Amino acid sequence: MNATLEIEKKKHSNIMKESPEANPKSGPGNIVEASGFSVYYGKFHAVKNVSLGLERGKVTAIIGPSGCGKSTFLRCINRMNDLVEGCKTTGLLALEGIDIYHPRLDVVELRRRVGMVFQRPNPFPKSIYDNVAYGVRLKGAIRKSELDDIVEMSLRRAALWDEVKDRLNANAIGMSGGQQQRLCIARALAISPEVLLMDEPCSALDPKSTARIEDLIAELAGEYTIAIVTHNMQQAARVSDFTAFFYEGNLVEFGETKIIFTNPKNKATNDYITGRFG
Amino acid sequence: MTTRTRKLLDKSFTAIAYSSLALMAAAVAVFLLPIIINGSNAFIFDATVEHEKFLCENLDYDETASIKERVGRSQAARAPLYEMFNKFEYSGLSAQIERSINATRAEALKKISESGEEMSRIVSLPREKRKAAADAFSAEIWKSYIAEVDRMVKSAHSDGTSFSLAEILSLQKDGISDLCKESIAKAGKFGFSQRNLLRRALTTDVTAILTERKESLRRENAAYETFKRGVSELLGPETDAEKESLKLTRQKYGQPRMDLAREVFKNSIEQITIHDRDENGNEISTRVKTEEFFKGTPVEKMFSYIKKNFDAMMQPHYTVYLGFFFDNPYDSNIFGGIWPMILGTFYLTVGAMLIAAPLGIIAAIYFAEYAANNSFVSFLRVCVGTLAGVPSIVFGLFGLAFLINTLKVSESKSVLAGSITLALLILPTIIRSCEEALKSVPNSYREAALGLGAGKWKAICTVILPSALPAMLTGIIISMGRAAGETAPIIFTAATSTGAALAITEIFTQATPALPWNIYNICSEHEMAERVAHVQYGMVLTLIAIVLSLNFAAIWLRARMQKRTRV
Numbered sequence: 046m047n048a049t050l051e052i053e054k055k056k057h058s059n060i061m062k063e064s065p066e067a068n069p070k071s072g073p074g075n076i077v078e079a080s081g082f083s084v085y086y087g088k089f090h091a092v093k094n095v096s097l098g099l100e101r102g103k104v105t106a107i108i109g110p111s112g113c114g115k116s117t118f119l120r121c122i123n124r125m126n127d128l129v130e131g132c133k134t135t136g137l138l139a140l141e142g143i144d145i146y147h148p149r150l151d152v153v154e155l156r157r158r159v160g161m162v163f164q165r166p167n168p169f170p171k172s173i174y175d176n177v178a179y180g181v182r183l184k185g186a187i188r189k190s191e192l193d194d195i196v197e198m199s200l201r202r203a204a205l206w207d208e209v210k211d212r213l214n215a216n217a218i219g220m221s222g223g224q225q226q227r228l229c230i231a232r233a234l235a236i237s238p239e240v241l242l243m244d245e246p247c248s249a250l251d252p253k254s255t256a257r258i259e260d261l262i263a264e265l266a267g268e269y270t271i272a273i274v275t276h277n278m279q280q281a282a283r284v285s286d287f288t289a290f291f292y293e294g295n296l297v298e299f300g301e302t303k304i305i306f307t308n309p310k311n312k313a314t315n316d317y318i319t320g321r322f323g
Numbered sequence: 324m325t326t327r328t329r330k331l332l333d334k335s336f337t338a339i340a341y342s343s344l345a346l347m348a349a350a351v352a353v354f355l356l357p358i359i360i361n362g363s364n365a366f367i368f369d370a371t372v373e374h375e376k377f378l379c380e381n382l383d384y385d386e387t388a389s390i391k392e393r394v395g396r397s398q399a400a401r402a403p404l405y406e407m408f409n410k411f412e413y414s415g416l417s418a419q420i421e422r423s424i425n426a427t428r429a430e431a432l433k434k435i436s437e438s439g440e441e442m443s444r445i446v447s448l449p450r451e452k453r454k455a456a457a458d459a460f461s462a463e464i465w466k467s468y469i470a471e472v473d474r475m476v477k478s479a480h481s482d483g484t485s486f487s488l489a490e491i492l493s494l495q496k497d498g499i500s501d502l503c504k505e506s507i508a509k510a511g512k513f514g515f516s517q518r519n520l521l522r523r524a525l526t527t528d529v530t531a532i533l534t535e536r537k538e539s540l541r542r543e544n545a546a547y548e549t550f551k552r553g554v555s556e557l558l559g560p561e562t563d564a565e566k567e568s569l570k571l572t573r574q575k576y577g578q579p580r581m582d583l584a585r586e587v588f589k590n591s592i593e594q595i596t597i598h599d600r601d602e603n604g605n606e607i608s609t610r611v612k613t614e615e616f617f618k619g620t621p622v623e624k625m626f627s628y629i630k631k632n633f634d635a636m637m638q639p640h641y642t643v644y645l646g647f648f649f650d651n652p653y654d655s656n657i658f659g660g661i662w663p664m665i666l667g668t669f670y671l672t673v674g675a676m677l678i679a680a681p682l683g684i685i686a687a688i689y690f691a692e693y694a695a696n697n698s699f700v701s702f703l704r705v706c707v708g709t710l711a712g713v714p715s716i717v718f719g720l721f722g723l724a725f726l727i728n729t730l731k732v733s734e735s736k737s738v739l740a741g742s743i744t745l746a747l748l749i750l751p752t753i754i755r756s757c758e759e760a761l762k763s764v765p766n767s768y769r770e771a772a773l774g775l776g777a778g779k780w781k782a783i784c785t786v787i788l789p790s791a792l793p794a795m796l797t798g799i800i801i802s803m804g805r806a807a808g809e810t811a812p813i814i815f816t817a818a819t820s821t822g823a824a825l826a827i828t829e830i831f832t833q834a835t836p837a838l839p840w841n842i843y844n845i846c847s848e849h850e851m852a853e854r855v856a857h858v859q860y861g862m863v864l865t866l867i868a869i870v871l872s873l874n875f876a877a878i879w880l881r882a883r884m885q886k887r888t889r890v
């Protein structure tokens with residue numbers, strides 16, 4: 046941890062903040078690290094004192110009943126909750142040792158490193174090409190051929206290239222829901238983030254599209270660190286390496302997926318994954 | 324609820340919706356149809372030859388062969404009328420007439436100077452018999468003179484020459500008393516009172532008769548002048564020399580439109596106003612029918628000639644005068660088109676838009692994307708709301724007091740000052756509609772853009788503004804329509820009732836005519852408002868067309884852009 050911190054300190058000297066206390070769960074492999082992290086919507090305490098780490102290159106599933114704060118937690122990792130008025134956080138949330146909520150942190154830079162795919166596909170009303178190129182262009186001027194390559198690669202990765210290669214200039218709004226969601230993934234991949242946050246990416250999709258996206262997640266794992274919120278237990282079991290179970294804002298249980306699904310320590314976890322509530 | 328009642332309800336709602344739509348359409352039609360019909364009458368109308376004469380002489384229209392032919396035909400038809408006028412006013416015969424009357428007068432006077440005995444007898448009669456005898460004597464003396472005068476008047480009337488008669492009779496009347504005095508003196512020696520008595524007896528009646536004849540001729544002449552003015556209002560001046568001497572365009576040409584020509588015929592030719600004095604000497608004016616008033620005089624013939632050859636003199640033909648929109652007005656809009664007003668409206672509207680749209684969009688972006696929920700922002704919002712509720716005349720006064728008198732953006736009224744005032748007027752509406760448009764952009768677009776590493780400003784420029792653009796443009800274009808139609812703000816700041824079309828460089832310093840103001844002006848301030856009714860309607864139609872086409876453009880634009888951005 047300290048070694049990483051040193052390196053990061055040189056790169057982002059002004060936005061660094063050393064984590065005040067060592068997190069018991071943190072290891073050198075964790076790219077995102079939460080410790081004692083709480084989120085409030087006004088007076089409402091939505092995420093309560095959560096400590097957990099996302100291991101680099103692994104897929105972490107976040108599960109739990111509706112309204113337990115999964116999305117809230119996920120959106121905090123790239124500070125999407127800044128858009129929500131009255132949203133406050135306490136505790137520490139760090140990306141590679143950098144405090145995400147440090148006042149001088151460059152949010153734009155953070156969001157380039159932590160991409161997000163939302164529950165409902167939200168492509169821009171622009172062409173498919175422009176959608177994928179959007180984030181890349183924001184980084185600065187780039188040669189057309191280079192941009193073409195990035196767009197193609199991203200679309201290939203999102204398993205969409207073959208379907209859209211002939212109509213890159215068509216409006217993205219005209220695509221099917223599953224295609225749109227894969228386009229959103231491609232769009233997020235185009236700026237090559239380190240962490241990819243996915244909030245119920247398949248909830249609006251049919252089984253076939255869902256399967257494709259699950260395949261995609263499996264492919265991306267290793268290269269990207271992925272956090273995925275899902276209500277689908279099978280999906281969580283299939284795609285993730287680690288699973289976090291949230292309940293009423295608390296992190297109830299966190300561990301390897303195999304263990305959580307076969308031998309949960311907590312009774313609530315057991316009840317939830319076996320479908321007894323939620 | 325059963326399915327049947329639900330269906331019934333559904334159907335009745337549909338019916339209500341459709342019928343209210345139909346009602347609205349009908350209301351619009353009732354309102355718009357007269358304007359469209361009367362307004363198109365401004366440029367599609369039954370024109371006379373005078374219309375073309377005006378265009379060719381003032382606006383460099385081509386004088387085509389058919390126009391030449393029509394002008395020729397109308398001149399041929401008018402020639403006999405002018406002939407009659409000239410004859411009526413011909414005074415070459417007056418010396419001859421005077422001589423002939425004077426000859427009978429001399430006879431009568433001679434008779435007086437030879438009737439010394441008769442007159443001595445009359446003056447020596449007792450008082451009660453004297454009067455009758457004197458009157459009989461006088462009547463006998465003047466009988467043939469009066470007969471000659473009447474004969475002359477009659478023959479002049481049938482001849483068509485009568486204008487100078489009144490003057491001749493007036494001279495006769497003035498001279499008669501002195502002449503009688505001389506003749507009485509020649510007749511014999513009478514005492515002072517006897518002389519006076521005789522003179523009175525001999526002149527009273529004949530003077531009265533002459534006065535009466537003269538007055539009637541004078542009235543006739545005055546009425547003829549009125550009638551002739553009516554004719555020249557209809558036909559324009561007779562000769563080029565006469566035309567040169569006239570100042571106003573309306574005097575230089577006859578009626579350019581058949582509807583106006585008929586109106587003039589009805590009001591100034593078929594009936595005329597004559598001025599008279601009642602017994603107390605007060606002036607009174609009465610309307611008389613030309614045909615009856617001039618019965619037996621040459622004017623009666625003139626009138627029936629005009630009535631019969633009306634079309635030949637005016638040469639009516641349907642014409643489409645598109646120059647109505649592109650020509651300058653002449654003589655307070657009585658001739659020409661409304662181009663300066665259209666151009667002025669265009670300048671004011673576009674100017675207001677160029678000022679208000681950027682400001683409004685920036686303010687809306689601030690309100691929708693940046694403003695926090697604090698009391699300062701609420702205060703700003705209240706300000707914008709209040710601004711929207713301020714009566715437009717107040718904006719006009721503000722423009723005058725602040726922009727012109729205090730800031731001195733221009734010496735006096737100018738397009739610039741008007742545009743700024745209009746911009747302030749529509750700014751609240753633009754801010755609101757743009758803010759609504761921005762707020763209706765789905766939050767997911769914002770999240771997506773920010774999630775991809777866009778800064779707030781970048782996200783606004785690249786995603787939010789483009790998505791909000793159709794709705795924003797709609798709001799802006801509708802505000803533009805409002806600006807085009809506003810009158811009150813430009814009264815004090817930009818509008819002038821007459822003036823030429825402005826060049827683009829003059830907009831910073833010059834006032835301009837503009838449709839809304841000129842509509843008011845031409846309807847209520849114009850000295851001949853009824854003669855420019857077609858222009859009034861034409862202007863209203865043009866303004867409505869501008870505003871409606873802006874609104875339709877907004878609808879079309881929104882439909883088009885929505886097709887592009889939505890599924």
Ligand SMILES: Nc1ncnc2c1ncn2[C@@H]1O[C@H](COP(=O)(O)OP(=O)(O)OP(=O)(O)O)[C@@H](O)[C@H]1O
Binds near residue numbers: 117
């Ligand atoms: N913008 C907000 N303002 C106030 N409260 C909020 C806001 N967003 C979420 N909450 C509250 O925070 C709690 C957690 O919400 P969150 O969206 O994180 O739930 P979730 O676990 O994602 O649920 P789901 O599975 O239904 O998506 C909920 O009780 C919700 O009512």
Ligand SMILES: [Mg+2]
Binds near residue numbers: 115116117244
């Ligand atoms: Mg959620």
